[in-house]
Amino acid sequence: MLEELSFAQKQRLAYIDFSLMFKGSIFRLDLINRFEVGLSAGSRDFKLYKEFAPNNFEYNTQQKRYFQTPDFKPLFEHDAKRTLMKLANDISDGFDAVGDIHFPIEASSNLNVPDIFIVARLVQAILNNKAVSVTYTSLSSGTGERELVPHAIVDNGLRWHLRAYDRKGQSFRDFVLTRISKVTIMETPEQVELATQDADWQRLVPLLLVPHPKNIEHPIAIEMDYGMENGELLLNVRAAMAGYLLRRWNVDCTEQGALTGAEYQLWLKNRAMLANVQNLAIAPGYERGCE
Numbered sequence: 001m002l003e004e005l006s007f008a009q010k011q012r013l014a015y016i017d018f019s020l021m022f023k024g025s026i027f028r029l030d031l032i033n034r035f036e037v038g039l040s041a042g043s044r045d046f047k048l049y050k051e052f053a054p055n056n057f058e059y060n061t062q063q064k065r066y067f068q069t070p071d072f073k074p075l076f077e078h079d080a081k082r083t084l085m086k087l088a089n090d091i092s093d094g095f096d097a098v099g100d101i102h103f104p105i106e107a108s109s110n111l112n113v114p115d116i117f118i119v120a121r122l123v124q125a126i127l128n129n130k131a132v133s134v135t136y137t138s139l140s141s142g143t144g145e146r147e148l149v150p151h152a153i154v155d156n157g158l159r160w161h162l163r164a165y166d167r168k169g170q171s172f173r174d175f176v177l178t179r180i181s182k183v184t185i186m187e188t189p190e191q192v193e194l195a196t197q198d199a200d201w202q203r204l205v206p207l208l209l210v211p212h213p214k215n216i217e218h219p220i221a222i223e224m225d226y227g228m229e230n231g232e233l234l235l236n237v238r239a240a241m242a243g244y245l246l247r248r249w250n251v252d253c254t255e256q257g258a259l260t261g262a263e264y265q266l267w268l269k270n271r272a273m274l275a276n277v278q279n280l281a282i283a284p285g286y287e288r289g290c291e
Contacts, residue, residue, distance in 0.1 A: 002052065002075075012037075012045045013052070017075045020057055020068045022087070024124040027065050049075070068124075080116040084160060087123060087153065114160055114177035119153070121183035122162060126150050131167075131189045135182040136175060147186070148175065151195035154241065157248035163201060163240065165193040172198040174240070174279075200240040200278060207242065208270040209233045209249075213257045215264050222265050232269070243279035246286070253286035 019026035148164040160177040211219035252259040
């Protein structure tokens with residue numbers, strides 16, 4: 001029984017489980033390096049994992065790697081929200097499945113938490129450089145099949161998106177994770193479909209934020225909130241993410257700081273830098289042709 005194992009053993013098994021689920025494979029050396037255990041101890045952990053989940057992996061002797069099988073069923077329950085946050089911060093451990101330290105800190109919830117198995121398949125595709133076929137429901141065209149080449153999972157502050165090349169539209173776009181209901185991993189994509197060709201993802205845009213010139217009576221408070229220097233905060237963000245950040249922070253993007261309301265505490269001082277950014281319909285007060 002899993003309950004009879006030591007906490008350290010459960011952590012190592014959870015790491016194997018997490019790697020198989022989200023990466024699709026794991027080397028024995030991954031476990032050994034992560035936990036600083038010996039070769040024989042690592043081998044025992046894989047043997048123990050197989051006793052609990054005999055159909056979850058198979059060993060490839062040529063690559064010397066354990067691969068997830070089509071019959072894979074996670075041995076541990078991986079919390080979707082915490083796992084997404086860890087993946088976003090490049091923390092791949094699966095420890096939340098066996099009881100991470102819980103801190104008394106709460107954060108506002110996302111609109112909805114994506115299906116953890118959908119996320120796992122997409123992460124596998126990204127890490128292994130594969131295209132995927134998905135069932136996707138959009139606001140404009142309803143439910144249908146799409147072929148995507150994903151390269152990143154993004155938290156826009158309200159919900160999670162998949163950044164991917166859309167073969168149907170022949171362009172890079174954002175897809176809401178909760179609207180994806182099925183994922184099938186396909187072949188290796190073409191060069192034109194890779195993240196290196198996603199211009200808005202690769203390009204950084206400087207955003208110069210200042211306290212709102214009309215709505216804030218004591219701007220020093222805003223300067224302290226955002227760690228400004230000389231009354232300004234300069235952020236370099238991906239062009240593909242600029243609109244999300246401006247909306248999330250309620251940054252007034254009008255030319256003269258015309259938006260009123262207590263929620264608008266910041267003003268974008270260098271709005272001309274947004275001239276070639278695409279997803280600005282969601283940026284508060286931004287209108288093209290007014291640069």
